[in-house]
Amino acid sequence: MANKVPITLKVNGAERSAEVQPRTLLVHFLREDLGLTGTHIGCDTTQCGACTILVDGKSAKSCTLFAVQADGADITTIEGVASDGDLHPVQEGFWEEHGLQCGYCTPGMIMSAIHLLNENKSPSEQEIREGISGNFCRCTGYQHIVNAIKYAANKG
Amino acid sequence: MAIITPKMIGERVKRREDPRLIQGRATYVDDIKIAGMLHLAFRRSDIAHGIIKSIDVSAAQAMPGVELVITGAELKEFLPPMPIGTPFPSPDHYSVAVDRVRYQGEPVAVVVAADRYLARDAADAIEIEYEPLPAVIDPERAMTGEPAIVHEAFANNLAVPYVPGGTGFDPVAGTVDNTAVDKAFAEADFVLSQRMLNQRLAPTAMEPRGVVAHYEPGKEHLTIWSSTQNPHILKTFVAALTGTPDNQVRAIAPEVGGGFGCKINIYGEDYVAAALSKKLGKPLKWIEDRSEAFQATIHGRDILAYVDIAGKNDGRVTGLKIKLIADIGAYNMILTAAIPTLTMLMLNGTYDIPAIRAELTEVFTNKMPTDAYRGAGRPEGAYFVERAMDMVARHLNMDPAEVKRKNFIKADQFPFATQMGAVYDSGDYEKTLDLALKNAKWEELKAERDRMRADGRIVGIGLSFYVEVCGLGPSASLPTGGWEYSSVTVERSGKITATTGASPHGQGNETTFSQMLSDQFGIPMGDITILHGDTGVVKQGIGTFGSRSQAVGGTALLKAGEKVKDKMARFAAALLNPNEETDTSNMVFAEGRISFKDAPGQSVGFSDVAAYAYVPVPLPAGMEPGLSDQAFFEPANNTYPYGAHIAMLEIDRETGEPRLLKMLAVDDAGTIINPLIVEGQLHGGLAQGIGQAMIEEVVYDEDGQLITGSFMDYAIPRATDFPWFELDKTVTPTPVNPLGAKGVGEAGTLGSTPCIVNAAVDALSPFGVKHIDMMLRPEKLWRIINEGATG
Amino acid sequence: MIPEEFEYKRAATLDEAISLMQSSGGEGKFLAGGHSLIPLMKLRLSEPGVLIDISRIPQINGITDQNGKVQVGAATTHAEVVSSDLIRRVCPVVAECAAEIGDPQVRNRGTMGGSLAHSDPSADYPAVMVALDAEIHLKGPGGWRAVKAGDFFQGMFTVDMAEDEIIAGIQLPPAQHAAYVKLHQRASHYAIVGIAAVLEMDGRTCTSARIGITGASTHAQRLTNVEAALAGKELTQANIDAAAAIADAGLEDVNSDIHASEAYRRAMVKVFTRRAIERAASR
Numbered sequence A: 001m002a003n004k005v006p007i008t009l010k011v012n013g014a015e016r017s018a019e020v021q022p023r024t025l026l027v028h029f030l031r032e033d034l035g036l037t038g039t040h041i042g043c044d045t046t047q048c049g050a051c052t053i054l055v056d057g058k059s060a061k062s063c064t065l066f067a068v069q070a071d072g073a074d075i076t077t078i079e080g081v082a083s084d085g086d087l088h089p090v091q092e093g094f095w096e097e098h099g100l101q102c103g104y105c106t107p108g109m110i111m112s113a114i115h116l117l118n119e120n121k122s123p124s125e126q127e128i129r130e131g132i133s134g135n136f137c138r139c140t141g142y143q144h145i146v147n148a149i150k151y152a153a154n155k156g
Numbered sequence B: 001m002a003i004i005t006p007k008m009i010g011e012r013v014k015r016r017e018d019p020r021l022i023q024g025r026a027t028y029v030d031d032i033k034i035a036g037m038l039h040l041a042f043r044r045s046d047i048a049h050g051i052i053k054s055i056d057v058s059a060a061q062a063m064p065g066v067e068l069v070i071t072g073a074e075l076k077e078f079l080p081p082m083p084i085g086t087p088f089p090s091p092d093h094y095s096v097a098v099d100r101v102r103y104q105g106e107p108v109a110v111v112v113a114a115d116r117y118l119a120r121d122a123a124d125a126i127e128i129e130y131e132p133l134p135a136v137i138d139p140e141r142a143m144t145g146e147p148a149i150v151h152e153a154f155a156n157n158l159a160v161p162y163v164p165g166g167t168g169f170d171p172v173a174g175t176v177d178n179t180a181v182d183k184a185f186a187e188a189d190f191v192l193s194q195r196m197l198n199q200r201l202a203p204t205a206m207e208p209r210g211v212v213a214h215y216e217p218g219k220e221h222l223t224i225w226s227s228t229q230n231p232h233i234l235k236t237f238v239a240a241l242t243g244t245p246d247n248q249v250r251a252i253a254p255e256v257g258g259g260f261g262c263k264i265n266i267y268g269e270d271y272v273a274a275a276l277s278k279k280l281g282k283p284l285k286w287i288e289d290r291s292e293a294f295q296a297t298i299h300g301r302d303i304l305a306y307v308d309i310a311g312k313n314d315g316r317v318t319g320l321k322i323k324l325i326a327d328i329g330a331y332n333m334i335l336t337a338a339i340p341t342l343t344m345l346m347l348n349g350t351y352d353i354p355a356i357r358a359e360l361t362e363v364f365t366n367k368m369p370t371d372a373y374r375g376a377g378r379p380e381g382a383y384f385v386e387r388a389m390d391m392v393a394r395h396l397n398m399d400p401a402e403v404k405r406k407n408f409i410k411a412d413q414f415p416f417a418t419q420m421g422a423v424y425d426s427g428d429y430e431k432t433l434d435l436a437l438k439n440a441k442w443e444e445l446k447a448e449r450d451r452m453r454a455d456g457r458i459v460g461i462g463l464s465f466y467v468e469v470c471g472l473g474p475s476a477s478l479p480t481g482g483w484e485y486s487s488v489t490v491e492r493s494g495k496i497t498a499t500t501g502a503s504p505h506g507q508g509n510e511t512t513f514s515q516m517l518s519d520q521f522g523i524p525m526g527d528i529t530i531l532h533g534d535t536g537v538v539k540q541g542i543g544t545f546g547s548r549s550q551a552v553g554g555t556a557l558l559k560a561g562e563k564v565k566d567k568m569a570r571f572a573a574a575l576l577n578p579n580e581e582t583d584t585s586n587m588v589f590a591e592g593r594i595s596f597k598d599a600p601g602q603s604v605g606f607s608d609v610a611a612y613a614y615v616p617v618p619l620p621a622g623m624e625p626g627l628s629d630q631a632f633f634e635p636a637n638n639t640y641p642y643g644a645h646i647a648m649l650e651i652d653r654e655t656g657e658p659r660l661l662k663m664l665a666v667d668d669a670g671t672i673i674n675p676l677i678v679e680g681q682l683h684g685g686l687a688q689g690i691g692q693a694m695i696e697e698v699v700y701d702e703d704g705q706l707i708t709g710s711f712m713d714y715a716i717p718r719a720t721d722f723p724w725f726e727l728d729k730t731v732t733p734t735p736v737n738p739l740g741a742k743g744v745g746e747a748g749t750l751g752s753t754p755c756i757v758n759a760a761v762d763a764l765s766p767f768g769v770k771h772i773d774m775m776l777r778p779e780k781l782w783r784i785i786n787e788g789a790t791g
Numbered sequence C: 001m002i003p004e005e006f007e008y009k010r011a012a013t014l015d016e017a018i019s020l021m022q023s024s025g026g027e028g029k030f031l032a033g034g035h036s037l038i039p040l041m042k043l044r045l046s047e048p049g050v051l052i053d054i055s056r057i058p059q060i061n062g063i064t065d066q067n068g069k070v071q072v073g074a075a076t077t078h079a080e081v082v083s084s085d086l087i088r089r090v091c092p093v094v095a096e097c098a099a100e101i102g103d104p105q106v107r108n109r110g111t112m113g114g115s116l117a118h119s120d121p122s123a124d125y126p127a128v129m130v131a132l133d134a135e136i137h138l139k140g141p142g143g144w145r146a147v148k149a150g151d152f153f154q155g156m157f158t159v160d161m162a163e164d165e166i167i168a169g170i171q172l173p174p175a176q177h178a179a180y181v182k183l184h185q186r187a188s189h190y191a192i193v194g195i196a197a198v199l200e201m202d203g204r205t206c207t208s209a210r211i212g213i214t215g216a217s218t219h220a221q222r223l224t225n226v227e228a229a230l231a232g233k234e235l236t237q238a239n240i241d242a243a244a245a246i247a248d249a250g251l252e253d254v255n256s257d258i259h260a261s262e263a264y265r266r267a268m269v270k271v272f273t274r275r276a277i278e279r280a281a282s283r
């Protein structure tokens, strides 16, 4: 068995250290080792975006990073988005505008939306659609998700 | 049932299930962890058809962390073939292949290991030798027994050789009288014929399948968590197959990440997890990879139709003949063989067609079995009928709206018994069509299309009108039982706990059911909890499919609520009027208080009555303490919601790429509990219907290799694939249930698919195209435009 | 979903990366953004024994101006390219191309060096690199080497680079009259055909042209016949059409799959060549 490697990273503001097998995918590390199961897995070819998190502020598919690559990184998952019990405006938007049904795509979708709004404060409908083009939702047809992100943009 | 004054019902209420989902706090099956839990991995066949010559598990068995490696032949000793839910004859289908594999991805061996990484390593280390057999891929060729036979007992690969239906078919005698149909065709002004394929699709719920099974040897009790649409059916089937008494099995559907029909089935992996957990006495988990899902989760559709439609030159359709050939893949799953019969059932569409002959054949091939996928047989029916009606309009050079209008079942004909044996409950089709035409500015839209065409653009508009069968029941039409179950308990505090057997996976039942109880009991939604998805908590149930959770499950809920409310009224009356016999039949529950209708000023608090009911001193004569009851509801009939869809589509002349410019729908789903949720359901249905028309298709090559084995090759719609959907509604309540709700979960998939193909045919009609099969592959369209191909 | 085991090493410098590779016994692979390599490893289509993470080597990160040319570190992400003012000013076609790659998350991780080293037949960057005549800077045990993009791509997943060589950077010459257009495969959104056109213009006359193509064949290459047909011509519609009409003539080993047959791809090569030239000429 390959040697385990020590890593230290910041997850949702808290510093975490662990020893991981190099092949451990970041999404498995978050879910299994840290118990942060809000980040989901929907494919094995890096398309669906269910696993999206922020790595140093940028959206990334955590199924396509090894945990060792995130050594030293600052990571935000869906669990770290609300602050002091207050929902993030994007979360609020998803609730207000019914931006979810089964909820499986939702954490990843919210992380992509946060990244989008960080880069572009008031995106057009087309920019929103492009901003979430790396996230699949099979339930909603995306229209309420677009509304949810518009809601957050108007609030932010 | 007493009338409820709607207050919350009909409101755009935010969903109660959302706070956990938007914060990553929900528990899906892969989020479950049990101490000592081991992991399963399946080694699957990489060929489509062949005989298993040998399996060598020694290397896998020797790997560190591996607890068990087991083959199909070994499992067969204690795990019988999987049961199905239809009455058709069926070959044995083992959870894990025993001596022969029949589709790529069929499980061949199973590994149990300490974690999923090790399980995967060990599965890879199993050595299997096959003797390959020719793969049966083309269903029409398969019907001649070529190039091979999938199951020896089924000659010519005929799973279901012949099912007739329609005019002159006597289901009791099994006889077919063709007089009326022959006459209609003989006297017709025209007959149009077309072969149409409703292609194979992959359901792709975003959460793949998964199961955790935990057998506790001390208790002899099995708990199984599975990403399922119907935990009660899962419990029944798993109990039977693993030889565990069903009162020792608890099935739990935790948060379920979408189903769309593909999580109705109980799959081999569920049975294997349960059986091996029992064998090992340890909790086991299996989570499907997406590439496994493409190979080994049921596919949908794949029905071929030979359509002949006959009519008069004034636009009246007088006869329809449809021969259906369903490519059901390698085995029967739970509802496989029944799905195409639903296609048959809906072949009347929304039209008063006087003579219909339908014939169905189902064929085994070396592909993943098909089963229910959103719409389950009805979208195929709607598609064939709507395409045929559009062909009539095109042939007669009439407006498709006029052809529909001419042939519609009229509002005063309901309830309407169709040639196919359905009884449509209610409808006013013209009203819905008119609203759709008005919203689309139909005449202007046609003019706009013509202007765009004059500019050299390839543009078409499409119209479709669908009817679907929802609220599936009664029991005569569903082998699992056609009812639904609910219980309602008013707690001591005055809060309500209700359970429902309609286990949701995105439909928002916790919200809509709370809305209903809130109105029924006159207390805030926040005081109501809806429990579901756990057979240990919800005593009975069928499940959520066939757009039945609102119409059937919702009614069961109200029935249970009604029983509790009656009893509560009597407790309230005893508090208000301790010394008198009183009529409690019309007490008012409102604003958290209960009063006599005639004396609204004199009321008791809801929670006071609840407290009293549990410490009833004195106990009113003839009453038991407590406020809890249950109900089963079995509808007398299905419901038949309907709607009109309009699309505008442009095709890039140079590349053949289609682009949807407009998508508009007017649906009639009867009474609506929560418009926000209904819109969401409609959007989702539209998205899947558009997906089928434009970008989705499962493709196997001639060796039975799945070409579309990942999202790299199987497209599902992204946000960038859609225009803004324009929705509207008409409301024609159904008389079938007291709510008047018909169901909406699948509507969008019925109308949008033919609508878009109609638009594509319209766009390509200048090139002589009369029909084009889905999906709208750019290359196919490009060949029509640039090489004179005809669809 | 689950890769084979491997050893992980992180290199702090180019030299360290190279020596780690040399000591890996032929088992090593460089890891940059991981967005080509990790998907392959997850499907066990690639099973390296050692991964050498080069993404944090300072020397190969960043975008700088070098006497009017742009030097892009190999580990620069697609997103950094899209939002680089320098690139948008000096050779905007590269940003235009980067914006067409994958989706936002992919662009946040994937790197230019990784894309070129991997040389997927349907990757976007390679078309632009050959059209720009970009220079790829490699470092190996024997020192530095510069390879013109046109010589770098040699075949299916095959480039002019030894196992222990590493792409350090890419030098992009300025180009204003340039464009990249792409026919998206509708599932993966990789290029069925991607065409980059880089034109030298004198008024309306094209003094010279470089056309790069991806997606159609085993590897990115130039369409020299189209280039010749454009050189010295006024870019009238007729001249553009005539040049585009021969775009597929020299192509061999044209790809064919369920998304696009060879015949369709060949036709699309012409369509997108014309579109790329038109767009480049309009800039």
Ligand SMILES: Cc1cc2nc3c(=O)[nH]c(=O)nc-3n(C[C@H](O)[C@H](O)[C@H](O)COP(=O)(O)OP(=O)(O)OC[C@H]3O[C@@H](n4cnc5c(N)ncnc54)[C@H](O)[C@@H]3O)c2cc1C
Binding pocket: A045, A046, A047, C029, C030, C031, C032, C033, C034, C035, C036, C037, C038, C039, C054, C074, C075, C100, C101, C102, C103, C106, C109, C110, C111, C112, C113, C114, C115, C116, C117, C118, C120, C122, C123, C124, C125, C165, C166, C167, C168, C188, C189, C190, C191
């Ligand atoms: C969902 C998805 C969609 C995508 N869509 C597109 C698309 O539309 N168009 C497109 O062009 N690409 C697409 N890609 C690929 C993406 O652009 C990759 O990021 C890129 O091809 C590889 O870059 P990387 O940094 O991720 O390389 P890695 O995956 O880290 O490495 C790829 C290969 O290059 C080698 N390598 C990496 N860096 C160097 C270096 N500096 N020197 C020598 N060798 C090196 C590695 O050893 C490896 O063999 C997509 C990827 C995904 C996951």
Ligand code: FES
Binding pocket: A040, A041, A042, A043, A044, A045, A046, A047, A048, A049, A050, A051, A052, A061, A062, A063, A064
């Ligand atoms: S799990 Fe699908 S992209 Fe990561």
Ligand code: FES
Binding pocket: A099, A100, A101, A102, A103, A104, A105, A106, A136, A137, A138, A139, A140, B206, B257, B258, B506
């Ligand atoms: S809400 Fe179910 S996949 Fe998006």
